[in-house]
Amino acid sequence: MTLFIYDHTFDGILSCIFYAYEHKTFPDAILSDADQRPLFIDEWHHIETDEKKSQRVWTALERKLSKSAQNMVLLVWLSELPETEMLLFGYFRKIIDHQHGFEMNFGDSDVLRVKEIARKVNGEAEKIRQFVRFQKTKDGIFFAPISAQYNVLALVAPHFRSRYPDQPWIIYDIARNFGLYYDTHSLQEVTFSLQDLKSFKSRKLENEKLSETEIYYQNLWKEYFETIAIKERFNPKLQRQHMPKRFWKYLTEMQ
Amino acid sequence: MHINIPVRLFNLHTVNEKTLEKLKILAGAAKYDVSCASSGTTRGNSRSQLGTTSGWGICHSFTSDGRCVSLLKILLTNHCIYDCAYCANRRSNDVKRTAFTADELAQLTIEFYRRNYIEGLFLSSGVMRNPDYTMEQMLRVVKTLREVYRFNGYIHMKSIPSASRELVVKAGMYADRMSVNLEIPSEANLKLLAPEKDFESVFAPMRYIQQGMLESAEDRKKFRHAPSFVPAGQSTQMIIGATNDTDRQILTLASALYKRPSFKRVYYSGYIPVNTNDSRLPVLATPPLVRENRLYQADWLMRFYDFKADEIVDDTHPDLDLDVDPKLGWALRHPEFFPVDVNEAPYEIILRVPGIGVKSAKLIVASRKFGRLSSSQLKKMGVVMKRAQYFIVCRELSMQTVNELTPQYVRRKVTQKQTKAAADLLQYSIDWGE
Numbered sequence: 001m002t003l004f005i006y007d008h009t010f011d012g013i014l015s016c017i018f019y020a021y022e023h024k025t026f027p028d029a030i031l032s033d034a035d036q037r038p039l040f041i042d043e044w045h046h047i048e049t050d051e052k053k054s055q056r057v058w059t060a061l062e063r064k065l066s067k068s069a070q071n072m073v074l075l076v077w078l079s080e081l082p083e084t085e086m087l088l089f090g091y092f093r094k095i096i097d098h099q100h101g102f103e104m105n106f107g108d109s110d111v112l113r114v115k116e117i118a119r120k121v122n123g124e125a126e127k128i129r130q131f132v133r134f135q136k137t138k139d140g141i142f143f144a145p146i147s148a149q150y151n152v153l154a155l156v157a158p159h160f161r162s163r164y165p166d167q168p169w170i171i172y173d174i175a176r177n178f179g180l181y182y183d184t185h186s187l188q189e190v191t192f193s194l195q196d197l198k199s200f201k202s203r204k205l206e207n208e209k210l211s212e213t214e215i216y217y218q219n220l221w222k223e224y225f226e227t228i229a230i231k232e233r234f235n236p237k238l239q240r241q242h243m244p245k246r247f248w249k250y251l252t253e254m255q
Numbered sequence: 256m257h258i259n260i261p262v263r264l265f266n267l268h269t270v271n272e273k274t275l276e277k278l279k280i281l282a283g284a285a286k287y288d289v290s291c292a293s294s295g296t297t298r299g300n301s302r303s304q305l306g307t308t309s310g311w312g313i314c315h316s317f318t319s320d321g322r323c324v325s326l327l328k329i330l331l332t333n334h335c336i337y338d339c340a341y342c343a344n345r346r347s348n349d350v351k352r353t354a355f356t357a358d359e360l361a362q363l364t365i366e367f368y369r370r371n372y373i374e375g376l377f378l379s380s381g382v383m384r385n386p387d388y389t390m391e392q393m394l395r396v397v398k399t400l401r402e403v404y405r406f407n408g409y410i411h412m413k414s415i416p417s418a419s420r421e422l423v424v425k426a427g428m429y430a431d432r433m434s435v436n437l438e439i440p441s442e443a444n445l446k447l448l449a450p451e452k453d454f455e456s457v458f459a460p461m462r463y464i465q466q467g468m469l470e471s472a473e474d475r476k477k478f479r480h481a482p483s484f485v486p487a488g489q490s491t492q493m494i495i496g497a498t499n500d501t502d503r504q505i506l507t508l509a510s511a512l513y514k515r516p517s518f519k520r521v522y523y524s525g526y527i528p529v530n531t532n533d534s535r536l537p538v539l540a541t542p543p544l545v546r547e548n549r550l551y552q553a554d555w556l557m558r559f560y561d562f563k564a565d566e567i568v569d570d571t572h573p574d575l576d577l578d579v580d581p582k583l584g585w586a587l588r589h590p591e592f593f594p595v596d597v598n599e600a601p602y603e604i605i606l607r608v609p610g611i612g613v614k615s616a617k618l619i620v621a622s623r624k625f626g627r628l629s630s631s632q633l634k635k636m637g638v639v640m641k642r643a644q645y646f647i648v649c650r651e652l653s654m655q656t657v658n659e660l661t662p663q664y665v666r667r668k669v670t671q672k673q674t675k676a677a678a679d680l681l682q683y684s685i686d687w688g689e
C-alpha cells in the first residue's frame with residue numbers, strides 16, 4: 001500500500017494533491033506523523049507542505065467549486081474525523097478530473113459524504129450556538145465551557161461577537177483545551193493552565209469567582225424553565241432528541 | 256495567553272423574592288401559548304447595540320415536554336377583565352394576580368439574553384382596564400428594551416384583540432413579529448367560549464399589522480433607511496379539540512391566512528383543560544396530541560409541498576386520518592398518480608411521493624443528470640424506502656407499486672411500521688384500531 005505522510009494541515013492536504021498529480025502516484029492512506037502506521041506499507045512519501053503549491057491547487061478547485069461547496073470542504077476539515085484526509089483527497093481528485101458541476105452529483109459516495117459531514121459539523125456549530133451558557137464572573141467576563149464534538153469554535157465565534165459587541169466573553173472548548181477570548185475589540189486564542197482546567201471540569205465556576213448577581217439570574221432562569229413545562233405533555237424522549245444528554249452538564253437549567 | 260479569573264470575596268446576592276414570584280405566576284400563565292419561534296428575520300448588529308436575530312431562529316433549550324425555548328415568553332400581567340372559558344387568567348378565576356414593571360421585565364430580558372438563555376422576548380398580557388390601556392403598558396416594555404437598553408434581539412409581541420390601529424402600528428415599529436390569537440376556529444364557538452370577543456376583534460388587528468407591513472415595504476423602496484415594521488411577519492394560534500370544529504375548517508382557515516403576504520405561521524395547540532367545571536368545554540383524559548401533530552404535518556404540506564387544503568381534507572374526509580400522515584393519506588387516495596419515475600419526473604411531482612422530503616427531492620433532481628439513480632443511492636440521499644418503494648420506479652425494474660398491491664395493503668404495511676414510531680414520539684399508548 002502507498003502511504004502519504006503530511007503535516008496535518010489543510011495546506012498539507014492540498015500539497016498532497018499537487019504531489020500526487022506531479023508524480024502520478026496516489027495514496028491508499030494519508031497520515032500525519034502522530035498517527036499509527038499500518039502494517040503493510042509498500043512505499044511511503046513524505047509530503048512537504050508548500051504554500052505556493054497548495055495555493056495553486058486551491059485556485060484550481062475554486063474555479064470548479066461553488067462557494068457553498070468550498071465552505072463544505074472547510075467544514076469537513078474541521079470535523080477532524082479519521083476519514084477526513086482520504087475523503088477530501090478523493091473528492092478533490094474527482095472535482096479536478098470532472099467537468100464543472102460534479103459537486104452536485106450526490107449519487108457519488110464521496111460527494112454525498114462531504115455533504116453529510118459538512119451538515120454534521122454545521123449541526124454541531126448550531127448546537128453550540130443554542131446551548132452555550134455564559135456565567136458572569138467577578139471581573140465581568142462571561143465565561144462558557146463547552147465540549148464540542150467537532151472543532152467548531154472558530155465557526156461560532158462571529159455569531160457571539162456580533163451578538164454581544166460590548167460584552168467580554170470566553171468560550172472554552174474543554175475537549176480540545178483551547179478557547180476564544182473576546183475582549184470587546186478582538187478575538188484571541190487562550191489556553192488555561194491544567195490547574196484552572198481542572199476546576200472547569202466541574203463545569204461550573206465556584207461561587208467566589210462569580211459576579212454577585214450571577215446565582216440570582218441562574219435561579220430565575222431555572223425557575224422559569226421549570227415553570228413553563230406543561231405536565232400534560234411530558235415527553236422526556238422528545239426533549240433528549242432535541243437536546244442531547246451530552247450537553248446537559250453545561251446547561252444551567254439542567255443542574 | 257493566560258487568563259486568571261481572580262478570586263474575590265463577595266456576599267451572595269439575596270434573591271429578590273418578588274421577582275421570582277412574579278416570574279413563576281406570569282410565565283406559568285403564558286406557557287400555553289405554543290408559538291416560540293424566533294425565526295423570520297436576520298439582523299446583524301452595529302457596535303452600539305446589544306443583540307442580533309438569525310433567520311432560522313434558535314432554540315436555546317427544551318422543556319421536559321420537548322418544546323423549544325427560544326424566547327422569554329411571559330405575560331406583563333395576568334389581571335384580566337375578560338372571561339374566556341379556556342383561559343386560566345379569566346376574571347372569574349380566583350388566582351393570584353400580579354404584574355411586572357416595564358423596567359423589571361426589560362432588565363430580566365437583557366440579563367437572560369446576555370447569558371445566551373434566550374433569543375429575546377415574547378410579550379403577552381391579560382387585559383387591564385381595556386385593550387388600548389393594555390397595549391400602552393406593553394409598548395412601554397418594548398420601548399424600554401429598544402431605546403433604553405438598545406436591545407436589538409428578537410421581540411414577539413401579542414396584539415390584544417380590539418386594540419386600536421394607532422397602537423398596533425406603534426407596536427409594530429418595535430416588534431419583529433406580532434400575533435393575534437384566533438384561538439377558536441369558528442366564530443360561533445369563539446363567541447360561545449369568549450363572550451367578549453368575535454372574529455372581527457381578532458381580524459382587525461391582523462389587518463392593521465398587514466397594512467403596516469405593506470406600507471413599510473413601500474417606504475423602503477423609496478427610502479432605504481425607512482424603519483422596518485414587523486419584519487418577521489405575523490402569526491396566530493388555534494386551540495384544537497376544545498370545540499367540535501373539524502380539521503377541514505381549521506385547515507381552510509389556515510390556508511386563507513397563509514394567502515396573506517404577512518402571515519408566516521399558524522400554530523395549533525392541543526386543548527389542555529385549565530378550568531374544570533365549565534360545561535361549555537369537553538372533558539378530555541389526555542390532550543389531542545396526535546391530532547395536533549397531524550395538523551402540523553398538514554400545515555407543512557401546504558407551506559412547503561404545494562398542497563391545497565382541499566387535497567388534504569374534503570367533504571368525505573373532513574378530519575385528518577390519525578393513523579397515517581396526511582401526505583401518505585393523500586397518496587393512498589390517489590393511486591392513479593403513481594408510480595413516479597424519480598429519474599424523469601419534475602421536482603413538484605417527486606415531492607408528492609411519501610418518504611421523499613424537500614431535501615432528498617432536491618438531491619435527486621440535482622444528481623440524476625449524472626446517471627440513473629438506483630434505490631440504494633436514493634436511500635443514501637435520505638429517501639425512506641420503506642414508504643417510497645410503493646410509489647416510485649427508479650433504475651431497477653419497477654417494484655411492486657401501490658397499484659398492484661392496492662392502497663389497503665400498502666396502508667396496512669406502512670402503518671404497522673409507523674405505529675411504533677408515532678407512539679414512541681408521543682409516548683402515549685394509542686389505540687390504532689388494528
Ligand code: SF4
Pocket residue numbers: 335336337338339342343344345346380381382449
Ligand atoms: S382575554 Fe386573554 S388573558 Fe383574558 S381571559 Fe381571554 S384569553 Fe385569558
